[in-house]
Every structure is written in structure tokens, then in C-alpha cells.
Amino acid sequence: MDEKTKNKDPMDRHPMLEQLSQLWRNKTAIAGLIIIAVFILAALFAPYISPHDPLETSLYDQLKPPIWHEGGTTQYLLGTDDLGRDILSRLIYGARISLIVSVISVSLAFVFGTLIGCISGYKKGRLDNITMRIMDIILSFPYILLAIVIVAYLGPSLRNAMVAIGITYIPRFARIVRGSVLEECEKDYVTAAKAIGAKEFRIIFLAILPNCLGPLIVQTTLSFASAILDAAALSFLGLGAQPPTPEWGAMIAQSRSLILRASWVMTLPGLAILFAVLGFNLLGDGLRDALDPRLRD
Amino acid sequence: MFAYIIRRLFILVPTLLGVSLIVFLMLRLTPGDPAELLLGERATEKSLQEVREHLGLNEPLHVQYGMFMKRLMKGDLGETIFTRQKVWIEIKQRFPATMELAVCALFLSCVFGVVLGIISATKQYSIFDYLSMLGALAGVSMPIFWLGLVLMLFFSVNLGWLPISGRLSVATTLEVITNFYVIDAILTKNWLALKDALWHLIMPSVTLSTIPTAIIARMTRSSMLEVLRQDYIKTAKAKGLSKFKVVYKHALRNALIPVVTTIGLQFGVLLCGAILTETIFAWPGVGKWMYDAVMQRDYMVIQGGTLIIATIFIVINLFVDLLYAVINPKISIR
Numbered sequence: 001m002d003e004k005t006k007n008k009d010p011m012d013r014h015p016m017l018e019q020l021s022q023l024w025r026n027k028t029a030i031a032g033l034i035i036i037a038v039f040i041l042a043a044l045f046a047p048y049i050s051p052h053d054p055l056e057t058s059l060y061d062q063l064k065p066p067i068w069h070e071g072g073t074t075q076y077l078l079g080t081d082d083l084g085r086d087i088l089s090r091l092i093y094g095a096r097i098s099l100i101v102s103v104i105s106v107s108l109a110f111v112f113g114t115l116i117g118c119i120s121g122y123k124k125g126r127l128d129n130i131t132m133r134i135m136d137i138i139l140s141f142p143y144i145l146l147a148i149v150i151v152a153y154l155g156p157s158l159r160n161a162m163v164a165i166g167i168t169y170i171p172r173f174a175r176i177v178r179g180s181v182l183e184e185c186e187k188d189y190v191t192a193a194k195a196i197g198a199k200e201f202r203i204i205f206l207a208i209l210p211n212c213l214g215p216l217i218v219q220t221t222l223s224f225a226s227a228i229l230d231a232a233a234l235s236f237l238g239l240g241a242q243p244p245t246p247e248w249g250a251m252i253a254q255s256r257s258l259i260l261r262a263s264w265v266m267t268l269p270g271l272a273i274l275f276a277v278l279g280f281n282l283l284g285d286g287l288r289d290a291l292d293p294r295l296r297d
Numbered sequence: 298m299f300a301y302i303i304r305r306l307f308i309l310v311p312t313l314l315g316v317s318l319i320v321f322l323m324l325r326l327t328p329g330d331p332a333e334l335l336l337g338e339r340a341t342e343k344s345l346q347e348v349r350e351h352l353g354l355n356e357p358l359h360v361q362y363g364m365f366m367k368r369l370m371k372g373d374l375g376e377t378i379f380t381r382q383k384v385w386i387e388i389k390q391r392f393p394a395t396m397e398l399a400v401c402a403l404f405l406s407c408v409f410g411v412v413l414g415i416i417s418a419t420k421q422y423s424i425f426d427y428l429s430m431l432g433a434l435a436g437v438s439m440p441i442f443w444l445g446l447v448l449m450l451f452f453s454v455n456l457g458w459l460p461i462s463g464r465l466s467v468a469t470t471l472e473v474i475t476n477f478y479v480i481d482a483i484l485t486k487n488w489l490a491l492k493d494a495l496w497h498l499i500m501p502s503v504t505l506s507t508i509p510t511a512i513i514a515r516m517t518r519s520s521m522l523e524v525l526r527q528d529y530i531k532t533a534k535a536k537g538l539s540k541f542k543v544v545y546k547h548a549l550r551n552a553l554i555p556v557v558t559t560i561g562l563q564f565g566v567l568l569c570g571a572i573l574t575e576t577i578f579a580w581p582g583v584g585k586w587m588y589d590a591v592m593q594r595d596y597m598v599i600q601g602g603t604l605i606i607a608t609i610f611i612v613i614n615l616f617v618d619l620l621y622a623v624i625n626p627k628i629s630i631r
Contacts, residue, residue, distance in 0.1 A: 137315035140611045141603070142569030145587070149603050152591040153327045229440055233573060236442050237588060252443055263450050270443030277438035285434070 022290035029286020035279030043096040050089035051077070054246040058084030063262045081251075081265045082258055090246035091272050097247045098276060101162055101240075102227035108166030110220060113173020118204050120174065121181030132178065135171040143168040147230060151239040158231075158247070161240035165230050169223055176219050180212035214291040221287055225280035232273050248273045301622060305615055316607045320600055321365050325358065335596050337378065374601035379593060384601035388583060393476035394464060395575070395582035399567040401502040406509035407560055413510075414517020414556075419544055421522060429514065436511030441570060445504040445577040452500060460497050462579040469493045501578040505570050509563035516559040521552040554625050561617030565610040 023029050042049065058080070065072045066079040066087075078088040116135070120128045138146070150164035184190060185208070193203045232249030234240035241247030243254060248269040255265035324331050332348045333340065349355055353364045368375075374384035413433070417426040453461040464478055465471060471490040474481050479498070482491035524530065525548055533547045534540075571584035579585070583602060590598035 133311060134315065137312055137319065140312055140316060140614070141319075141607045142565060142610050145569045145572065145603065145606055148572065148587070148591060149323065149599055152594070152599055153323050153596075225438065229438075232440050233442060236440070237573070237576065238592065249440070249442075252440075252446065256446065259446065259450055260454060266443070266446055266450070270440060270447065273440045273443065274435065274438055277440075278435060281434055281438050 019290050023286060026286040026289055028282045029290065032279045032282030032284070032286060035275055036283060039095045039099065039276050039279065042092050043099045046092045046096050050086075050092040051075075052086035052089045054085065054089040054093040055244050056085060060084065063258070063265070065262070066264050066268075069264070078268055079262070079264050081255065082262070085244075085246075087265065087268055090251060091248070091268060093246040094248045094251065094269065094272060095276070097158070097241060097245065098228050098231065098273075101158065101165075101231040102224045105162040105165040105227045105231070106169065106220060106223045108162070109169030109173050109223065110216075112166075113170045114177050114209070114216070116170065117174040117177025117179075118181055118209060121178035122185060122200070122204050122208070124182075128178070131174070135174050138168070139171045141168075144230060144233060147234060148237065148239060151234060156239040156242065158235075158241045158245065161231055161234045164234070165227050169227070172219060172223065173216070176215050177209075177212055180215060181208055184208045184211050218284055218288045218291060221280055221284035225277045225284065228273065228277050228280070298622070302619060305618065309611065309615060312611055313608060316611070317366065317369065317604065318362065320604050320607075321362055324596055324600060325361070334594070335378065337594070369604075374604070375597040377590075377598050378595045384597055387586065387598070388601065388605055390476065391581060391583045391586050394478075394580060395568065395571050395584060397477050397479060398498065398501055398505060398571060398574070398580060398582060399564065401498050402505035402567055403509065403560070403564055405502055406506040406513055406563065409506075410510045410513025410560075411517050411553075411556065413514040415521055415544065415549065417514070417518045418521035418525065418552075419540075426518075430518070433511035433514045436507045439507060441504055441507060442573045442577055444507060445501070445574060448500050448504060449577070459500050462577075464494065464497050464581060465490065466493050466497075501574050501580055504577070505567060505574045508570065509560075509567060512563060513556065513559055517552065517556050520555045521548060524548045524552040554621070557624060558617055558621045561620060562614065564617075565613050568606060568609065 061076065061080050061084040062082055064076045064080040064084075067074060067077050069079070072079065076086050076088070078086075078091065080086055081090070116131055120131045141149075146168045147161070147164040150167060151160050154160040154163065181204075190203065190208060193207050198207070231240055232247070232252075235247045235249030236253045238250075238253060241250045243250060251269040252266055255262070255269075258265050324334065327334060330345075331352070332345045332354055335348055335352075336344060353361050356364070372385060374388075376382065377384055377387060380387070413429045417429050420426055449461055452459040460466060469490050471478060471481055471487055471494075472485050474484055478494040479491065482488070482494055525544075530543060530548055533543045538547075569584075571580075571582060572588055573584070574580065575582045575584035576588045583606065587599065587602045587606075589595075590602065
């Protein structure tokens, strides 16, 4: 037995290592990782790197243009908004809010979706039928509409926006997990686990679930991207973050009346959203290529 | 085939019931008095009582749901709070505007998406391929409300080429028949209004079409790549057919099957993307109407609008599934 494991064939590496090296060779994934890293660092060290207080208004510095415009100053690299608040600082703090929002809402969907998917896929039968029907019904709402309606009833706030996004994302996770669990249930190791009398909890969460992680990780990454977009959209509509919170979508909403005088107040937060979302989408695409051999070109 | 359609229609019933149940429960489960939510804080006790009576709010929940469904069956979606109009009538008035926008956006995204996808696939790993796929990725990563504002800034404010918002200029007169302005203009042979209506359509529909265009382009590319690798394409090439014929006649037909499904599903996405787009461009459609209702907390409108949009969404998805079964000879339906 020992002899066999010692004679390691380089082709016979652990599948996870294989996938990691696939990922490392994938340029899109690396590009995505770098972008995400920048945003995470900005969010983590926001108080240290932002030049001003994001909420501090300054009467004399209203609508200062960014440095590449005529009249731009080094004091406000990206200019100021109509209340004289530093846009760069607000963008940096905005990264914090967007990342927290997406982490919380996606975690919510991840936990509930995975639970529902696991139980539904493992138990099969009637329970599976009913829960998947419910998931179908949630999916049959256009999801941004569902989120808007949920927030409309709960009242506009960032917390409710997170809840709404979380709820609307549950079916995606539930479906993916259920599909993988159904597939895994047919395999011998599950039968073996059942035969040695392992408890259901153990079989589902310690034996089956780790084997379903691939598609789950991809879905999580892509969900981060859409959660950032949706949170920004809700805030833009006035249903998420409320002023003066430096949230990117809310910043764009507040800048709408300034479009004629100070376009940078509107364009810059949009670029921040675009890059953050692009980062997660790039990583998600790369992960899909690395983790799902069927899709590899 | 017939049995399949019947079965699908059969599943439609519980789904629609579920949707109605969710919409029904939302108002009832919201903290606070539903009657007060519906009428606003300044409502008199008498009118509150009337609403409670009408909606049966004093009855147990299942009786309320029964009453809700009974009214729904009669096509009664209630009245809006602010204009005191029938919700159903308001939706009918606004729906053509949304459809016009969605159809136009879908047309744009089909044309650009499919063409970009085909060229990217036939020139895989070329500069064009990389750029268009990066563009597609940026397209799905972009907040469309922001894109709308940027287009507005560029084409209306800076260049002054396109009208900034609305469906028609104030100076243009148009006899409204169907409420689809483009169709109305053609029917009444009002070419000036036609030009004006189309001019107003450009920016909102381009904005709305970005995400579907990107998704369709990516789908077309991957589907095309898969087909191009198959043996019958090699045979066609070996026969000496021109590249054009191989790609557009032999490959495209099979590559388009999954794309058609994607396109169909995008239509539902467009209908809800309309909420953001219509809000930005002051487009008087269902989306903006819903947004205004959310802002004014007009729960009757939210309820009715959600029901209608969700129903349309479900029916469209059903059609797409059926269409897929029809056009794909590989699927034999028991």
C-alpha cells in the first residue's frame, strides 16, 4: 500500500492541485483576482488610505473637478460632490459597503440554498417535489422586481436590501446543489457510507457536500458580482443605502441632477461598480473553466 | 408533442397559484395594518373600515386568500391609491410603451449578439474575439442605470444628437390608437412622428439591450464553437463548400438552437430591466409606473403590477420551452 503512494506519478496529482494550477494558468481568473484584491484592500484599509472623511462636507470645496480636469487640485484627486465631500474617499468607503453587502446577501443565499438543495436532493420524493416547486415559483418572478417588491414592503434600508437580494438568490444555490447531490447519491461511496451506518447529517454534509463544491464555488463567485450590481441598483432607486452613506449606487442617484454641471460625480462611482463586478465575473469565468472540465475548450 | 404541451400547461397552474399566494401574503405579512398601508397614514377611520370590509381583512387568512382569488378571477386588481383608477386599466395604458421598448431592445441585442458571437467563433483567439468577449463581459458587469446616464450625458447633453427622455417631443402630435407610438405613426402615416418616436427609442433601447446582447454573444460563440468542431462541418469543408456557406448555412442552423432559448429567456429579463431604464429615461411604461408606486407606497399598484409582470414572465418562459422542443429535432417528447 505504502509503495503505491510513494511512487507518485506526476499525472496523478490531487485533483484540487490540478484545478489550482489550471486556475493559475488562467489569465482571466488572475486578472479577476487582482481586481478583487485591490477592492478588498481598499475596503480593509479605508480609514488609512482615504485622504478625507467620506462624510465630511466642505462648503468652500463644492464640485471641485478631478485632477485631470481644468481646475483640479491635488487636494481632491477625484474631485468633490455638491456638498464638497471628497469623491475618492467616498469611493474607497463605498468598496467597504458593496463588499459587505454582497458577502452578507450571498452568504444568506448560500446557507439557505445549500441546506434546501442538500435535503431536497438527498431525501428526494415528495419533499423534493414541493421545495423545488417553491424554488421555481420564486424563480418565476423577475428577480430584480422581486427584490424591489420585498424592499418596498419591508421599507427602504441597506439591511432590507441585503435580505431581499439574499432571498432572491436562494433558488440558484438550491437548484445547483440539488442537482449535484442527486448525481453524487448514485455513487458507491454514498452507499458505503450508508452501509457502515453513518448518520444522515454526516453523509450529506461531510461526504456528499464536499464533492459538490465545484459548481457551488463558481455560483458563489458569480453571485458576488450580481449582488454588487443589484445592491447598487436598489440603492440607485432609493431602496437601499440612504444618504449620506457612501454607497456607489446611491452616489450615482444623488448625482443625477448634477449631470450638466459636474459629470464626474456620476461617472466615477459607475466605473467603480463596473470594475468590482468585472473582477468577480472574470474570476467566476476562470473558476468555471478550471473546476468544470466539461466546459474546457 | 400535444401531451407535452398539456403537461406544461398543467404545471403552469400551481406556479401561477404560488405566485398569487406570494403576492397576497406580502401585504398581509408586512408589519402594520394592511388597510393603513393601502390607504396611507392620513386615511379616516371610516375609509379604513371600508377597505377592511372590502378586502375581508377581519376574516381569517385563508378566507382572505379566497376573496383575493375571487376578485382576481373577475379581473379586479383593485384601485390605485393616488389616481383612483382601476389598476388593470392603468397597466393596459402603460404596457405598450414597455413592449415597444423591450421589443426594440431585443431586436438590437439579437442582431448584435448573434453577429458578434459568430465572428468571434469563426475567428477564435483573434484580437476581435478577445475584444468582443471582453466587451461582452463588461456588458454584463455594467450597471445599466449608469450606462443610461453616461449615454445621456454624451449623446444628449454634450453632442445634442438624441432627445434626453420621454417617448415623443412636446411639439410632435400623434393620434394615439394602439399606444405603440411607432405603429400609430405608421398607421396614421405621420412620418414626422415616426421619426421622432424612433429617435426617442434609440438611447433607452440601446441601454436596455446591453446585458442581453452580451449574454447572446457569449452563448452564440460557445454554441458555434461546439458545432464547428463536429464531423459534418469537416465533411462540408471537404466537399469544397465556401467558408461562408459552411458557417452560415451548415453550422449556424444547429448553433442557433440553444441561442433561441437564450434569446427567449432574455425577453423576461428585459421586462424587468425596464424598471431601471424607464426610470432614467422617464419612459412612461409599466416599469416606471411600478417604480413610482414603490416610491409612493401604492401597494395596490405594486400587487397588481407584480402579478401581471410575473405572469407574463412565466408565460414567456413556457413559450420558450415549447419553442425549444419544436425547433430541436434531437428532443423527442414523449
